[in-house]
Amino acid sequence: MKKEQAVNILRYLDTHEAINTAEGCELLGVSEATVRRIFNLIARSGSAVRFHGGLKAAANNPNIAIPFLLRKQWQSQEKEQLARKALEFLKPDSVTFVHSGSTTLFLGKFIANGTFITDSVTLAELLGQRFPGETGPEVILTGGTLDRKGNMLTGYKAEQGAAGYQADFLITSVPGLDEYGLIETDDNAVGIQRTMIKHAKTVIVLADHHKFQQRGYCHLVSWREVDILITTEKEQNRSLLDSIRTQGVRVITIRPEKA
Helix, strand or coil, X not given: CHHHHHHHHHHHHCCCCEEEHXXXXXXXXXXXXXXXXXXXXXXXXXXXXXXXXXXXXXHHCCCCCCCHHHHCCCCHHHHHHHHHHHHCCCCCCCEEEECCCCCHHHHHHCCCCCEEEECEHHHHHHHHHHCCCCCCCEEEEXXXXXXXXXXXXXXXXXXXXHHCCCEEEEEEECCEECCCEEEEXXXXXXXXXXXXXXXXXXXXXXXXXXXXXXXXXXXXXXXXXXXXXXXXXXXXXXXXXXXXXCCCCEEEEECCCCC
């Protein structure tokens, strides 16, 4: 619960310069002591700066990426459903790019065979733990520079590593989307994703329902570059989904499972 509350604070800082303790109490519906503990958790992660009585966005950046360890707890059941649905398209001998993300990490719970090329150190570690012997899927890391916040590989070497392969699929998720295409808020993630998209026959995007509400400064690619969007059925998103369909994207919706 505390991590979900921290994500809500970070979402607030996307559109506000700062938040004080009273505002945090009103936003989360919790006590001042709880808000202070959440502020301290966020400050320790490096995502915001603590000041007396409140918290402000690091470097006044409204598009700061939510730390991976917080993001991976957000809407986890929904993201797990999206990941399972994506794997239905793969065959036992498929070669698949997987871009690092809190949603795509759930693929690691269900992958059983095939070849996976990824910039996600966490996904590689998870699959290594599940298949400690010689059996299981083949896992290839792109190489590159380690982004410690996301535990992912970035930079020119990562892009060149991905460019050396041709894949049947790419499975990725992004911070946001709109009628024009996919939105990114992390410059380090742009190059590697564009390279994977270029070298994959079929591009599959996973998006939980919150992604329709997010803004960002970078359009990653247009919908012309996407083959399949797997998302959650929500009334407020239907008009946008209809627009995406008219641009040639196959939209597959799921209904959230009740806990």
